[in-house]
Amino acid sequence: MTLASKLTRRPIPFEPEAAGAVKDRFASLPGDLQELVISTAAGSPYLRGLMLNEADWLEGAFEAPEAAVEAEISGLSAVPLAQLGSAQRRAKRRVALMAALADLGGAWPLMQVTGALSDLADAAVDTALRALVAAEVKRGKLPEHAGPTAGIVVLAMGKMGAGELNYSSDIDLISLFDESQYDADEFGEVRAACVRVTRRMAALIGEKTGEGYVFRTDLRLRPDPSVTPVCVAMEAAERYYESIGRTWERAAHIKARPCGGDLEAGAAYLDRLRPFVWRRHLDFAAIEDAHAMRQAIRDHKGLYGATLEGFDMKLGRGGIREIEFFTQTRQIIAGGRDESLRVRPTMLGLDRLAAKNWVTQETADLLKDHYIAHRTVEHRLQMVNDAQTHALPKTPEGFDRIARLSGQGDTEAFRREISERLEAVAGLAEGFFAPRPAGEQAQPAPEHDLDEHPIVERWTTYPALRSDRAVAIFERLKPDLLSRLAAAPRPEEALGAFDGFLRGLPAGVQLFSLFQANPELLGLIVDIAATAPTLAKYLSRNASVLDGVIAGDFFADWPGPEALQEALNKQVATAPDYEAKLDAARRWTKEWHFRVGVHLLRGIVGGVEAGRQYADLADVVLGALLPVATQEVSRRHGPPPGKGAAILGMGALGAGRMSATSDLDLIVIYDACGETESAGARPLATRAYYARLTQTLITALSAPMSQGRLYEVDMRLRPSGRQGPVAVSLESFETYQRGDAWLWEHRALTRARCVTGPAELTQAIGAVRESVLSRPRKPAELAQDAADMRARLGAAGTAGKGVLQAKLGPGMLQDIELFAQSCALAAGRPISVTAQQLAAGAQSGWITAQEAEDLTETHGLLARLQACTRLLGGESEAETGPGRALILRETGAADMSALLAQMSQLAAQADRIISHALTQQGAKAP
Known part of the structure; x- marks a missing residue:
């Protein structure tokens, strides 16, 4: 399209008399275009001179301005060094002139204008560098194998890097050379040649001659410019940024872009510099x-x-x-x-x-x-x-x-x-x-004044406040912080819990800056300290999880396991090596684990829903790390023989109801399809291979690393317990479950489910489980075995457990779940949810429908209570700490006395129902 067809505005003539020569020269132009050049000439002496000097070119360029600009830029690549300076200056005049007229006439938006100028700068740098490198090679100052760029790359910084150059911009450049392309004995001579090329390139582009200049160049953004040459070896630059690189240099590299020379080497260099520019955690x-x-x-x-x-x-x-x-x-x-x-x-x-x-x-x-x-x-x-x-x-x-x-x-x-x-x-x-003035965010004056409390006075001795910068930021936060703590229901307890959080922080600048930029986050910390001190202490050791709070969707609805799996898989896939993948999984999981806890604390979800979310997380972690562990073992010993391995979740994981502190009960089952060993460089026998894979998985889950550990793993529910192999073949698992398993193991199997693994294998395992659980059982044997199990558990007692413990004892969680599993076996139904198992018990005549409903209600109350106590750090912490409000909210009790009375009453009722049912079923003829 012609420029005239895209005009939407024009300047107003400022000095009409100054535009006479332009008016005469361009008298043949169509009306709107003629008015644009005249009004421009009447306001800009510089553009007036360019229009007259480049009149012949301009008249033709008006017909296709974009193509004319591109031809000027691309044509530089064919110009020999002797004529390059002149050609570049001519191109600069023409590109700047057309960009100005297109800008003033509204034909080009801002980014097209700045983009044209940036493209010209790229071409000027690249053509100058290549021509000068060729000259150095010809003079024998660079080896023949140096190639057309000698491994030199020029990084465009600032506005040039972003494609945002203005009309009179200088260009900020960093010149580097890839020393790895040369032998060690060539380094000195090559570096000297690269420095010469860079200096001459800057001069060729930047010197003002009778034809003007192309771009003023600035090479001072390179590492430590007062002591380094104008062209720096990449390795030296990387060492500089890794050791003493500053925030402003990180900001500068946001816009860094290879613009000339060895672009591939430049891209690789910036990729290596990525950890310096882009920090793993939110960097407030x-x-x-x-x-x-x-x-x-x-x-x-x-x-x-x-x-x-x-x-x-x-x-x-x-x-x-x-x-x-x-x-x-x-x-x-x-x-x-x-x-x-x-x-x-x-x-x-x-x-x-x-x-x-x-x-x-x-x-x-x-x-x-x-x-x-x-x-x-x-x-x-x-x-x-x-x-x-x-x-x-x-x-x-x-x-x-x-x-x-x-x-x-x-x-x-x-x-x-x-x-x-x-x-x-x-x-x-x-x-x-701007840093907020002290007290600007403060809440209304509280009843309690904590400013001179002995706990507050010792804060300056903590590691997080050892630097002057940390102290300065914290002092700005302190009035607001103390006001929030004093407004808590139990200020002394909240202050003590926050003290535990602050005392455990290894450093403070980053976190205090985060609080300063996000006052609502400080409110969340105080809320946690006032409710769940154990969670506050966890935060002091894992403060990076707070990144997730301000990432935009922390308080959104639960995304579901599929979305979570996709997100974690992406995190793991982009990590560069095995340990980095494990660390990535730990960071990701901790953030989501913390989110579930905060949602429960804030009442966004209840205890039962939180239990499902904790189980979702465990599923996703296993789904991501089983392939990682398999890949790690395969690297040494070849791919898995047969169909591979699957994970059967047991216990709370299998039931899909975990807590903040649950471990993982797992059974690893494989199907080798008759293969006797792996096919790698260091083959292993099939059983040894899957044992190695299982141990690798356990380590991936439970080994303490820089980001902590994920889960404790318990594999005692596998066939033959501790005496059995850590991984069991599908054939052995089926044989054991059909002929050798104890009745209690079949009860455990009612809560089992395949969490991850090849679809064909998980379906086969599911079929074995259904077949085992569906076979007919003798009610009297089931009842007697359950009664014996209750007696053994009762003998173990609940000594040392707090009064709020919900798991152990007659009529408590474990007792109800044991009975529900017996109901599922009696009904011959492979169901894992406790409420469904109790309903099956009612359908098969073990209990009445009302009794099933009563047991389900008691189980639900105790499950919600357990979810809270585990989040709060245990029963004793829950009894005496500030988390009582959470417990009362979740259980619906008026106060702690009412809750204890309700628990006692419901547990006694559940005990009566279970005892009566087992007695009745035990009395039936075999």
Whole structure:
């Protein structure tokens, strides 16, 4: 399309008399296009000169502006070194001219304008570098095998990296060379040649000649520029960033992009640098660093001016840099966890942040609108005389010129719009960056004053407060924190629990910064401390789980096992090695485990639903780690013989009702299909192979690593218990269950289910289970065995258990579940849910329907109680600690005395029902 067909606006002539020569030269242009060039010439001496110098080219370029710009850029690759400087300057004049006219005429949006200038910069860097490398090779200063780039890559930083160059931008570059492409004895000579190439490249592009310049270049963003050469070995750069890289350097690398030379080596380098730029955890300490950088820039440049005259649109309060800092800091905070936030352009970054709820869509749209407006004003300032400026004019005449070039005939309205936009941006930025004054977030004055409490006075001795920076941030938090603690139902207990949390923190800056940026998170911590001290202590050792709270969907509905499996599989798959996969699984699981606990604590879910969610998590972890363990064993010993292995979940896992502290009862079953050994480089006999796989899985689940452990594993329910092999073949499992298993093992089998494994194998295991559980049983034998089991459990007693323990004793959880399993066996039905088993007991005549309902009600109450006590850290903690409110809410009791009385009454009733049923069934003739 022609430029004329896309015009939507034009400047207002500022000096009409100055445009006479342009008017004469372009008299043959169509009306709208002619008015654009004349009004532009009447406002910009620089563009007026370009139009006259490049008139012949411009007339043809108007017919297809995008193609004309692309031809200028791509044509540089064929120019020899002797003519390259001149060709690049000609291309710069033409691309800048067309971009300016397309911008002023509204034909190109901002990103197309800045993109054209950035594409030109890329081509200038790449063509200069390749031509200079070829010259060094020809002179014998680089070895023949150096190739066309000599392993040099130039990284575009800042606006160039993001494709956002303005008209008079300098270009920020980092030049590196890949020393691994050379032998050690070549290093010195190669480095010297790479430095020469980089210096000459910068000169070729940046020197101002009679034909102008291409781009001013700045190489000072490289590591430690005061002592390093202009071209740095990649390994040295990596060591620098890994050891002493600073937050501003991380922020700079958000926009880093290979733009010239060995692009593949550059991409690999940035990939290796990813852990430096993108931290694994949410990095709220970056807010403090960014605020300090903003303040330093303002103080150094004197950017607190109260008027618009001379105001810096880039660095001033509410200016372009504020929007970039706002966006990049949030990207730094969350980009380590969310790869979708790792984008270079500012406006795209705002869109991604809004999509992930780090900012509202309204805020993102406002900032994008202000960014476009600010950048447009910046461009108009630079168009006048091709000056590297961001400062608004200091004279009324200067403001009139910029207003007219912007198409605004009312200069005061133009000034008002700029001021309003600057204030709007400043308000958004200050709300994010500026540290809150002490006490600003404080709650209404509480009844209790904790400020001089002895516990508070010793906080300064804790590891988390050993640095001045941590103390400074914490002091800003302290009034709000103490106010919240004092407002808790039991302030002393809440303070003591928070003290346990603070005392256990190994460091504080990162977490305190997170609290400062998210006051609602501090409220959650106080809530946890006031309700569940054990959970607060867990947090002090695993503070990274708080990342999940502010990731946007922490309080959303449970996503379900399929979505969870997909998420964990992705985390594991992207980890680079075996141990990293295990650590990734631990981090992910801890966040979700914590979420379930908080949801139960806050009443978002009840105890029964929390139990199902804990079981979902265990299912997902096993589903992710069995393939990881299999891959690890296969690496050494070949793929699994036969159909592979499956995991049969037993106990609470099998029943789909776990607690915060449940371990995993597992049986590993395999089907070798007659194969006697694996087919790897170091083959193992089939039984040994699956034993190795099982041990690898147990280690993956239970070994303490940098991220802790996942679960304790119990495999005593496998055939023959501790004496049996850790993995059992399908054939052996079936033989044992049909002929050798004890009756109590069949009871346990009622709660079993296949959690993960090959579909064909899990179906076969399920068929064995159904067949075993469906066979006829003698009621008297079942009843007698259950009675004997009750007697043995009763003899073991409940000594040392708190009065709130819900599991042991007549009529308690274990007793009801044992009886329910007997009911399921008597009915010959392979069902695992306790309520369904009791209903089956009623259908087969063991108990009445009312008794089944009574037992189910008692079981539900005790299950909810157990879910709470396990979350709170045990029965004794629940009895005396601040978690009583949670227990009363979950059980519906008025107070603890009423709950204990209700438990006693219901347990006695359940005991009577079970005892009577077993006596009745035991008396039946065999």
